[in-house]
Structure formats: structure tokens, C-alpha cells
Amino acid sequence: MSLFVCSIASGSNGNCYYVGNETEAVLIDAGIPCKEIETRMKRSGLSLQNVKAVFVSHEHTDHISGLPVLAKKHQLPIFITTPTLRNSKLRFEKELLNDFSGDVPVIIGDLTVTAFSKRHDAADPYSFTVSGNGVNVGVITDIGRACENVIGHFSQCHAAFLESNYDEEMLLKGSYPWYLKNRIRNGQGHLSNREALDLFLGHRSQQLSHLFLSHLSRNNNCPKLVEELFTTHANGVKMIVASRFQESAVYQIQGLSKLAPNNFDVHVSQPQLTFTFDSSL
16 A cells, blocks of 8 residues: 655756556656656656656746646646646647646546645646555645645645745845745745744644655755754654755655544535546557
8 A cells, every 4th residue: 555756856947746656657747858857767767658647736837848748758648727728828739638626636547636726826826635545645835825725635645745945044145136035935935944844843644754845945945954954853754855956766655544534624526537548658
């Protein structure tokens, strides 16, 4: 009872995350070139033949720049909302495009992908949980604040890619113009190290085994700083600082037992969507 997870790329220069079982997987975002995704996955021992779909969180370049070539070359279905597609200004083969809605699970083989809305300065931003084999994995980056949706879904995770974008002191003392500093920290931009730590300490599940600190700023953060901060409070959770320069190791996430109940209920307003893919592709 497990899922396999890997950060293919994580940072303001590009983001791509892999979650799958033995035979099926999805990518969340594709913000680095197709060739680089192929190279990093090959180094990790991961097969693109297992990838059955790409889910797009929002239209910012660091999440979609590699998507057109990747989807066309490998004929990968793309799950993207209409506002995100419109604002991306990208064009795809019509037969590859699929819409999705918040809190409506999409079934990809034995995987279930659930999108949930979040606060970010994009047209229609979402984060995701990917579930299968009794395991829940969250991909929770580009969040201005830890809203109720973020808290609720994070608290159900056995593993999570969680944004830890900037150190507050480094941002304030750094070279960014004030309008950009304010955009990052205004509640619609990114999550600071302290805010990410507060979310972890206040709302982690007892079953959380791995936390990938993700989407670190190149100019306003330091991987060593993030690692030291979170390792101090790990309390048995494996802490991995996801890199912008290379893929992470592939981690096998075990579903040890049913998650403890909490006060957050996810309400599905529509029937789940089942996506049928051609396994011969």
C-alpha cells in the first residue's frame, strides 16, 4: 500500500512533481523543458510511459513552459481549467484538453486527483491531492496564505510538497523593488518559511511521513536555512528540500493506517470524473 513521489523540479525557474503507483502516474505542472523532464525522470528510474496525465495548477510560466512540447510529444492528456488555459496563451491539440473543477475527484486508473482552490495571484489557481493505495499526497505550492482549503487538505496527507518560498528577513533586506516584495507577501503570492512551519506544526497529520519543502526563492531563501528550520521541528517526519537544479530521490510513501478524523470536511459538489486512457499510448 504505497505511492511513489519525486520532485522533478521545484523553484521559480520551473516546477514539476511526480506522483504514481507501480504502473500509473500523474505530473503536477510542467514548468521546465520537455527534454529536461525526460532527462531527470530517466535519471530517477521513472518512466514517462507510466504518466497518464498532467494537471496544471495555474498559468504562470514556471508551471507551464514545458507543457506544449511534453504533451504533444508524448500525447499526454492535460487537465487545465478554462480560465487558466485562456490566460496561459498556449495552444494544445483539442483532443488532449480536459477541464476539471475544484473538489471534484478525477479518476486516473487507480489514482484519484482532487483539485482545491487556493489564494494566489493567478486566474484560477488550484493545488492538488493525489490519492491511491490508501495514501494521500499533497502538492501545495504557490499559496498566499494557508486558507481553510489548504489546511484541510494538508491535514489529510501522508506526504506533501509544501511551499516554503522565502525568508522574511531576506526578502525585506533584498534587492527586489517594494512592489514585488509586497506582491510576494501580501497573502496572494507565496508562503514564507515561518508560515509553512506554522502550517506544519499546527495541522500535520499523525500519518505524515515525508515533507518536501518546495518552490524556494533563489534570491530570498536558502536551502540550508530551510533544512535547519524544519529539521529542528521534524518530530519523525522526513524533511526534503526540493531543488531547482535537479530531481529529488524517489520516495515510497506508505499508507500505514487510516488518517485520524479532523474538523475539516471536503464536500464534493459533483460526481467524480473518471478519465479513461489508452494504455497502448
